Amino acid sequence: MAVETLREAPPAPEPPVPGPLALFLAFGKIGITAFGGGLSGWVMQDMVRKRRWVSEDDFLAGLAMSQALPGVNVVNLAIWIGYRMGGGLSALCSALGIVVPPMIMVSLFALVYEWLARFPGSARAIEGAVAASIGFMIAMGVRVGQRSLHRVATATVMIVVFVGVAFLKLPIVLVVAVLAPISVALAYRREVADAR
């Protein structure tokens, strides 16, 4: 009886875990609507805020690793989220979702580029779409930044990384290589202290 119940109603995670096709479609939708770079902001808005597939903690861990490893950040992030949702196939479908539909879009754009450029408003409209898209990154920065502001240690790390990359124009690899170990060591000390 108990076994039967289990089979018919698997412990329903709340909200439901998306399958490979749902992941492909969700990432594909982001891929063909997100203009101007900074796609991880869209992923957060869609999958963390709206659909609640991924927790903010898990998203952030994945994002940090995506940035630390080589590769396009949002593709790495799709692999992270996909794998966490449902293993290898889901990871593959997520990655294909964020690459293949935009690849088709960019080819279409290349075909109509010269024709499109004849319309006087087209460039201006795209500037507007890009500007609105940067808002996704800002929204994510504000949300994520607030969390790190709670502690002096995390706030300091965040500000040093921000200033180093944005204003001192230091290479990202260098900044991450220096600050990530420090930040992780501080977090480890907190973990040990919390466990006591």
Place this chain on the structure above:
Amino acid sequence: MRDSPYLAILAVFVPLSLLSVGGGQAVLPEIHRQAVLSHQWISEATFLADYAISRMSPGPSSLIVTLIGFQVGGALGALLATFAIFLPSSLLMYALVRVWSRTRGARWQRAVERGLAPVAAGLILASCVTLLAAASGGWMVPVAAVASAGLLMTDKVSSILIVIGGAAVFLLVGN
């Protein structure tokens, strides 16, 4: 040309995939150097047009390699270039997430995740600045970006509507 253009595409983009630490933008200068200067696949003007197209098209901006691949080797070249730039780094990420998911909840692992969060936050804030600096369109760009962020944070307006709204406002107001 005796050598296959397809092999040349792979030889250029596979190593770049593994060098693109910090995102696709990191290897853009190297893509330019290889495609325009060393291999002379495309002219400077074509590269700039490709760059403009990949910037205004949605999705990852590294898809400039799709366009270059097409110009070097047609449809197959486009496919090869795209997968060459995405596959090697993706396999690396896949290996990491597999290992990471196998040992879950260890103290060091929680420490790594929590320790990386403020680093990620700093990088996100930095990319806001970088994106704003790279965007063309004048004073309205930061204003519209902040307005869009404010709307998004209410979680009440659809993402696509915000982007269409941005395009419409720019079109109506002009420069």
